[in-house]
Amino acid sequence: MSRPSWDEYFLELAAQVAKRATCDRGRAGCVVVRDKRIIATGYVGSPPGLPHCDDVGHLLRKVIDEDGNMRQHCVRTTHAEQNAICQAARYGIAMEGATLYCTMEPCRVCAMLLISVGIRRVVARRRYHAGQETRELFRAAGVELHVWEDRVEEYPDQ
Numbered sequence: 001m002s003r004p005s006w007d008e009y010f011l012e013l014a015a016q017v018a019k020r021a022t023c024d025r026g027r028a029g030c031v032v033v034r035d036k037r038i039i040a041t042g043y044v045g046s047p048p049g050l051p052h053c054d055d056v057g058h059l060l061r062k063v064i065d066e067d068g069n070m071r072q073h074c075v076r077t078t079h080a081e082q083n084a085i086c087q088a089a090r091y092g093i094a095m096e097g098a099t100l101y102c103t104m105e106p107c108r109v110c111a112m113l114l115i116s117v118g119i120r121r122v123v124a125r126r127r128y129h130a131g132q133e134t135r136e137l138f139r140a141a142g143v144e145l146h147v148w149e150d151r152v153e154e155y156p157d158q
Helices: 006-018 080-090 108-117 132-141
Strands: 029-034 037-043 060-064 070-074 099-104 121-127 144-152
Touching (some): 006 029, 006 037, 006 099, 037 080, 080 099, 132 144
Antiparallel strands (some): 060 070
């Protein structure tokens, strides 16, 4: 067995973190790393003390894309990237210059937050179905994006 690269190692850890997710729609996870050290993790889940999708069901909202396609989005949970940012904030950890490893490309809102906290590099396992705006935002902000598998992550009621 060959030793994994740092990117492979941290992507595998993000997949492990994702197993804690509490919404079966896109069980995403992420690991934030600086200087090859984990500084925060996050997974899809409801805020502390609030009910989880796995326990009470989804809270779906319809979203219409610019191309007219209608999709559903669960609003009960906080995204993995948002939870990692909150974890870092709670413990006073700056994310400036860090790399975020995630199971799929961040959404547009998460991309804006990652830019705002100073993430400089994002490594994703797969693409997000609505990731075009994320790619444009990262390009404009100078955030490096590396997607390992050029295929869209699929999940129920996408």
